Structures are given as structure tokens and as C-alpha cells.
Amino acid sequence: xxxxxxxxxxxPLLCAATGSVVAALALYMWTTAAIxxxxxxxxxxxxxxxxxxxxxSYSAFEIIKQVSMARRDQHLAYSIGINALLGSLLAGLxxxxxxxxxxxxxxxxAIGMAVxxxxxxxxxxxxxxxxxxxAQKTQDTLKNTDPPARIVLPALPISHKQVTxxxxxxxxxxxxxxxxxxxxxxxxxxxFQDDMLYRRPHPKMARFYTTTKVSQEPDVLNExxxxxxxxxxxxxxxxxxxNSSLPRSWATLLSQQWLKEPLxxxxxxxxxxEYWLKxxxxxxxxxxxxxxxxxxxERNTLTGDHPxxxxxxxxxxxRGASATLLGLLLDRKNRRWTATTxxxxxxxxxxxDGHDLKISHSIPFSSSANFTQTPPLLSSRIDDNLAYPxxxxxxxxxxxxxxxxxLMATDALAKWLLIQVEQRSSGWxxxxxxxxxxxxxxxxxxxxxSGLLEEDDTTLVIIQL
Amino acid sequence: MTEDTxxxxxxxxxxxxxxFLLDQSGSMDQAIQVGTRTYTNGxxxxxxxxxxxxxxIKNTPPDPQRGGLKDYCDVLVLGxxxxxxxxxxxxxxxxxSIRELAAHPKGKRLVLVERYDSRQGKMVAVKETQLYWIxxxxxxxxxxxxQALDQAHQALQGWLPQHYQSFPPIVINITDGIHNGQGxxxxxxxxxxxxxxxxxxxxxxSCHLTSSGEQGLIFPRVAQQIDASISNQDERGWARQLFTxxxxxxxxxxxxARTSFNVGLEDGAHGFIYNATPGDLIDFLRWGTQxxxxxxx
Numbered sequence: 001x002x003x004x005x006x007x008x009x010x011x012p013l014l015c016a017a018t019g020s021v022v023a024a025l026a027l028y029m030w031t032t033a034a035i036x037x038x039x040x041x042x043x044x045x046x047x048x049x050x051x052x053x054x055x056x057s058y059s060a061f062e063i064i065k066q067v068s069m070a071r072r073d074q075h076l077a078y079s080i081g082i083n084a085l086l087g088s089l090l091a092g093l094x095x096x097x098x099x100x101x102x103x104x105x106x107x108x109x110a111i112g113m114a115v116x117x118x119x120x121x122x123x124x125x126x127x128x129x130x131x132x133x134x135a136q137k138t139q140d141t142l143k144n145t146d147p148p149a150r151i152v153l154p155a156l157p158i159s160h161k162q163v164t165x166x167x168x169x170x171x172x173x174x175x176x177x178x179x180x181x182x183x184x185x186x187x188x189x190x191x192f193q194d195d196m197l198y199r200r201p202h203p204k205m206a207r208f209y210t211t212t213k214v215s216q217e218p219d220v221l222n223e224x225x226x227x228x229x230x231x232x233x234x235x236x237x238x239x240x241x242x243n244s245s246l247p248r249s250w251a252t253l254l255s256q257q258w259l260k261e262p263l264x265x266x267x268x269x270x271x272x273x274e275y276w277l278k279x280x281x282x283x284x285x286x287x288x289x290x291x292x293x294x295x296x297x298e299r300n301t302l303t304g305d306h307p308x309x310x311x312x313x314x315x316x317x318x319r320g321a322s323a324t325l326l327g328l329l330l331d332r333k334n335r336r337w338t339a340t341t342x343x344x345x346x347x348x349x350x351x352x353d354g355h356d357l358k359i360s361h362s363i364p365f366s367s368s369a370n371f372t373q374t375p376p377l378l379s380s381r382i383d384d385n386l387a388y389p390x391x392x393x394x395x396x397x398x399x400x401x402x403x404x405x406x407l408m409a410t411d412a413l414a415k416w417l418l419i420q421v422e423q424r425s426s427g428w429x430x431x432x433x434x435x436x437x438x439x440x441x442x443x444x445x446x447x448x449x450s451g452l453l454e455e456d457d458t459t460l461v462i463i464q465l
Numbered sequence: 466m467t468e469d470t471x472x473x474x475x476x477x478x479x480x481x482x483x484x485f486l487l488d489q490s491g492s493m494d495q496a497i498q499v500g501t502r503t504y505t506n507g508x509x510x511x512x513x514x515x516x517x518x519x520x521x522i523k524n525t526p527p528d529p530q531r532g533g534l535k536d537y538c539d540v541l542v543l544g545x546x547x548x549x550x551x552x553x554x555x556x557x558x559x560x561x562s563i564r565e566l567a568a569h570p571k572g573k574r575l576v577l578v579e580r581y582d583s584r585q586g587k588m589v590a591v592k593e594t595q596l597y598w599i600x601x602x603x604x605x606x607x608x609x610x611x612q613a614l615d616q617a618h619q620a621l622q623g624w625l626p627q628h629y630q631s632f633p634p635i636v637i638n639i640t641d642g643i644h645n646g647q648g649x650x651x652x653x654x655x656x657x658x659x660x661x662x663x664x665x666x667x668x669x670x671s672c673h674l675t676s677s678g679e680q681g682l683i684f685p686r687v688a689q690q691i692d693a694s695i696s697n698q699d700e701r702g703w704a705r706q707l708f709t710x711x712x713x714x715x716x717x718x719x720x721x722a723r724t725s726f727n728v729g730l731e732d733g734a735h736g737f738i739y740n741a742t743p744g745d746l747i748d749f750l751r752w753g754t755q756x757x758x759x760x761x762x
Binding site (some may be wrong): 185190191192213214220221242243244245246248293296297300301303304306307308312315316319 | 527529531567
């Protein structure tokens with residue numbers, strides 16, 4: 001933007017005004033001087049009149065345009081003001097001159113005088129009063145309060161905590177340009193809380209609890225995803241791999257695919273799996289480029305963090321996202337459930353034995369020693385060799401009796417449960433007594449502290465059959 | 466050493482710390498023959514370190530909330546010769562997060578890398594651009610190893626108070642073993658190894674590079690193994706010193722060492738390798754930074 005010490009001139013407006021002045025002067029000279037009224041002279045006079053009218057209307061148009069610009073952008077107000085007043089001054093002179101060529105003499109004279117005086121005076125005032133910043137300074141010395149206006153950002157969901165602007169390099173307002181605001185990441189709400197791929201189920205009959213690796217962290221950092229169909233017949237629990245790219249969204253997409261089209265069969269081959277993964281893979285890539293990338297970059301301009309470059313997006317896609325899968329399908333009419341597993345997310349089958357519930361068995365693992373650091377996973381990468389995971393996918397189908405219970409759990413809790421069974425401990429019954437997210441978190445924290453539960457995202461779904 | 470130490474994995478709340486001490490004295494300028502090429506120990510070590518940093522970065526997943534890398538590990542590199550100097554820019558001698566490191570490499574350079582070409586069925590040299598963070602320098606008379614260890618000790622003391630929940634820091638000393646500066650490196654190393662987090666004591670591993678032509682030795686359990694393996698008197702002395710300085714491998718890392726190095730390892734083995742080839746060195750470094758692989762969970 002311009003420096004306020006130089007008066008900004010609007011060239012078109014100046015030309016228009018000058019043009020009209022010249023035309024008016026010409027007319028004046030023509031009428032006062034003794035020029036014979038020949039046809040050529042008449043035409044010349046008419047032409048000059050046309051030019052005059054044209055330039056006057058253009059000036060009026062420019063002034064209106066600039067006034068509306070000034071209303072929209074206050075920074076331009078000062079410079080536009082100067083231009084407008086200059087224009088008015090010249091227009092006033094024109095009117096004055098026209099008056100003297102005998103066209104409605106007195107009226108024009110009066111108008112002309114008025115406009116000239118008014119605009120001349122305003123112009124002088126504007127220049128002496130100076131740019132808005134100078135005005136601000138005088139205001140400050142009078143009031144001696146806060147430094148110049150901070151930028152108020154539009155419609156940002158600011159948390160209730162005090163927002164701190166940290167840009168120490170710009171204590172004064174730089175002319176015309178807002179300084180780069182820097183917010184602390186901790187003061188801004190986490191990203192993707194309202195994203196469809198971060199949604200949580202809210203079942204009416206089943207119970208769903210989840211907590212992140214480190215307690216009190218926001219749910220967006222949790223890499224377990226779970227979806228439950230509204231009629232609570234389709235359940236999917238997917239554990240995103242921490243060392244893959246952006247696993248949460250992928251885990252939700254896999255869950256979504258299960259709800260849409262459960263994949264189960266005595267033996268699943270690579271072709272079936274590839275077909276099943278087609279849509280989630282496509283949607284994940286779309287989400288990364290069209291949602292994740294712009295959202296993170298927008299946030300990074302606020303926090304002063306580096307923007308994500310194309311190379312990183314390509315690296316993210318190359319590395320891909322991976323997750324386990326536990327898909328469950330309930331056939332309540334025939335009292336039968338079907339489950340497909342890949343990885344270490346587990347299903348525990350509890351049978352009713354009189355008044356008691358007992359853990360009957362679990363899939364896919366029967367021993368806590370089966371849990372490794374590298375379970376088989378489903379990946380978003382197109383070039384991933386699907387023969388390996390396909391060979392490890394297992395489908396189970398069993399009949400159940402009313403009163404039975406199914407538990408879905410991701411690896412940390414699943415391992416804990418198996419150890420309970422192996423040690424013939426009954427501590428696991430506490431899980432069934434849980435009635436709220438809070439009591440679940442409390443239980444998890446307790447178990448983590450005593451070293452019995454590994455520190456990982458922990459998710460549990462309790463289904464009463 | 467109890468069973469439940471050295472179990473944590475690196476993550477944002479419980480960041481890891483890697484400290485590399487790189488010998489940059491003139492003696493590292495000794496040439497060694499690797500296949501058809503001649504390198505100096507210094508070049509090999511610097512190149513291995515750069516490659517390691519590059520691969521740690523490549524293995525770090527992105528941060529879903531901020532872009533860039535997940536901030537799960539800090540790195541400090543100290544070069545020592547006549548003096549001790551931090552070798553990573555912007556560090557001012559303090560550990561830098563892997564996230565920042567990835568965003569600010571020193572530059573790119575053309576590197577000749579040996580890759581296995583499956584079509585030709587052999588290793589071929591290909592030119593690749595690689596990011597690098599450390600320049601190769603080998604020009605001093607002295608080797609102030611004790612001072613380097615002390616500076617590492619200082620850095621650790623500054624870092625530990627905020628990170629007691631983390632996997633213990635790992636200090637890796639890459640040298641040709643010839644210490645001729647002030648102080649006593651063995652005492653300095655003991656001071657480092659007494660520092661700890663809740664998950665165990667700080668680990669100090671040593672990699673002894675040499676062009677001696679002696680047989681390589683990986684993770685010996687007792688000093689006698691060194692005596693048996695190395696005939697040269699001087700070499701033996703330096704090797705023994707480094708061996709004494711090195712931490713005993715924790716149980717959780719022994720399993721990984723067995724798979725990475727294909728050796729029968731006994732409990733009580735020291736984190737020390739002698740006469741490392743470039744491949745060994747890289748494997749050693751990668752194994753040494755292994756908590757990063759436990760990112761799952």
C-alpha cells in the first residue's frame with residue numbers, strides 16, 4: 001500500500017477532470033472571444049461540448065466507484081478521499097466557467113462557487129490532518145492505553161482460553177497490511193473434530209468406549225476407528241497403525257466399507273480384497289488431498305508452522321495408511337453372528353452359564369503371546385501385495401444364545417483380556433460393569449498405572465445378544 | 466536389570482533422544498578399502514550418520530494435526546577433534562527435534578550409492594540425491610573424546626528433567642578409538658551411564674572403526690573376547706577401553722540385535738562393535754535407534 005506522505009493520485013480521474021476543464025475553457029474562450037459562427041466552428045464547439053459532457057460523466061462515475069471501494073476497504077479511504085476532492089474541485093471550476101458562458105448563469109455560478117470552496121477546503125483539511133495512522137497516534141497520546149488495533153480474525157471457533165498473539169516483531173501496525181498473527185497451537189481447537197472420517201458411534205443398546213494412548217488427549221489423536229449401523233447389526237472396529245500416514249481416516253473408511261458391504265467368506269482371495277478396498281482407497285486419497293492438505297495448511301498459517309508441500313503429500317500417499325479390521329455382522333433372526341478379522345483387533349465370545357458369564361473363546365488369537373508388533377494390515381497403497389493379508393483374513397460364523405455377550409477390543413485391551421483368562425483372574429468382569437465413558441477411562445488409567453495394560457489407544461464395544 | 470525396563474516406545478509425549486558423538490580427528494582420515502572403493506573412516510562415519518538421519522526421517526510418519534513429521538525424537542550430534550562442536554545447524558548445541566531436522570537439511574548432494582539391481586543380479590553404483598546434515602571433517606591432531614562425553618552429559622542433564630517418562634536416551638560414539646585429549650573417557654562414560662529415566666539408565670554404545678585389517682567383533686560379552694580377537698597390542702588397548710565404556714544391552718534390545726546381526730547373543734553382551742564395515746555400521750546405528758520402530762502403539 002502507499003506511503004501516506006505521498007498523496008496518491010488517481011490518473012484516470014485526473015485526466016477526466018483536466019479534460020473537462022480544458023473543454024470548458026475552450027468553450028469559454030469561444031463564447032467570449034469574437035470568433036465568427038461558421039459551420040466548422042459550430043461543429044468544433046459541439047464536439048467540445050460532447051467531450052465535456054463525456055469527461056464529466058466519467059468523473060462522476062469514477063468518484064462513485066471509488067467511494068464504494070472506500071466503503072468496502074477502509075485502508076483506501078484516505079487516498080480515495082484525496083482523489084474525490086481533487087475531482088470535485090476541478091468540477092467546481094468547470095461549473096464556474098460554464099456559468100460565465102451564459103448558460104443559466106446565476107445558478108451555475110452559485111453551484112460552481114459552492115463546490116469549489118467546499119472541495120478546496122476539504123482537500124486542505126485532508127492533507128493537513130494526514131493519514132489515519134497519524135490520527136491514531138494523536139489519539140494514543142491523549143488516551144495512552146492499548147497499542148494499535150489488533151486484527152480480529154473472522155469467525156474462528158476460538159476456545160474459551162485466552163488467545164495469545166505472539167508476534168513480537170510487529171508491535172506497531174504496518175501501513176495497509178495486517179501483521180502475521182501467530183497463535184499457539186495449544187490455544188486453538190484440534191483439527192478434524194467435525195470431520196466425517198473422525199466420527200464416533202452412539203449406539204443405543206451396545207456400549208462403546210474409547211480412550212487415547214495418553215489420557216486426557218483429544219479424541220482426534222485416537223487412531224482407533226469404530227462404526228456401528230443404526231440397527232446395530234453391523235459393527236466394525238479398525239485399529240490404525242501409528243507408523244503409517246494419517247491412519248484414523250483410513251480406519252474409518254474401512255469401517256464404512258464393512259457397514260456398506262461386509263466381506264466374509266470361507267476363503268478370501270487377493271482379488272476379492274482388492275475389489276473391496278477400491279472405494280476406501282480412492283476416498284482416502286481424495287480426503288488427503290482435498291480435505292487434509294488445505295485444512296492443515298490453513299491452520300499452519302495461523303500458527304506460523306511450515307506449510308505442507310506437494311512432496312510431503314506424495315510421501316504420505318507413498319507410505320500409505322494401514323489398519324487392522326474386525327468386522328461383525330449380527331443375524332438376529334437366526335441368532336447367528338459372522339465376523340471377519342485381519343490383525344490383532346479381537347472378538348471375545350462370552351457364554352451365559354446360569355447367572356454367570358464366562359469367556360468362552362476369542363478370535364483371532366487364543367493366547368496373549370500371539371500379539372506381535374507387526375500384525376497383518378490393510379493398506380491404502382494401491383501397489384500393496386494383497387495376497388499376504390488375504391491369506392491371513394479369517395471369517396468365523398457361530399450361533400449364539402440369548403444372554404450371550406460379545407466384546408470387541410483393540411490390541412492393548414485384547415491382550416489384557418487374554419492374560420486375565422490365562423491367569424484365571426476374574427478382573428475382566430469389571431468391564432461388563434462399566435456404564436460410562438468416564439468409568440472406562442478411570443479403569444484404563446488404573447490398569448495402565450499398574451503396568452497391566454499397555455499404553456496404546458484402547459477401545460471396547462460391548463454387545464448384549 | 467529388571468525385565469520391565471527399556472519397554473517404552475517413542476511418541477510425542479515421551480520423546481526419545483539420540484546423541485551421536487563423531488570422531489573428527491585427523492586419525493579418522495585413514496583409508497580403508499571397501500570392495501573396489503577407498504574411503505576414509507571419517508567419510509564412512511559421516512556418510513553413515515547422514516544416511517541414518519535420513520532413514521529415521523523417512524521412517525517417521527506424518528503428524529495428522531500439523532503436517533511435517535511426528536515430533537517423537539530429538540537428535541544431537543557432537544563432533545570432536547581438537548574441540549567439541551555441535552554438527553547440526555540451528556542446534557546451538559541443544560538437541561533438535563526430528564521434525565525440525567527434516568525441515569532444515571544442510572543441503573542435497575549427489576551420492577554414489579550401491580544398490581542391488583535385480584535385473585543385473587548384482588550391486589551397482591547409482592547416483593542419487595540425498596539430503597545431508599553433517600559435513601565430513603577430519604583434521605585435528607587431538608581427539609577430545611572425554612570432553613565430548615562431558616558435553617553430552619551436560620546436554621543430557623538439560624534434557625532429562627522434562628522427559629522422565631521416555632525410553633532412556635541413547636548415546637552412540639563413533640570413533641577410531643584413539644583418544645589423546647584431556648580427561649578420562651572411561652570416567653566420563655560412567656557419569657553418562659548413571660543418568661536415567663523411569664524406563665532405565667542412559668545407554669552408551671560404541672562403534673570402533675579401524676583400518677587395521679583385524680577381524681570384526683560384534684557385541685562381546687567379556688573383555689577376553691577382545692584379547693582373543695585382536696592381536697595388535699595398541700588396537701586391543703583402545704578396543705578394551707571402548708568396550709568398558711559401553712552399556713550392557715538391555716533384554717528388550719537383545720532380541721532385535723539377534724535378528725539384525727544374525728549373531729548368537731548372550732545376556733550381558735556389551736553394545737560395542739569393532740572394525741565395522743559400512744554395512745555393519747549402518748545396521749548398528751539403525752538397531753541402536755530401534756525404539757523408533759516401536760511406534761506402533
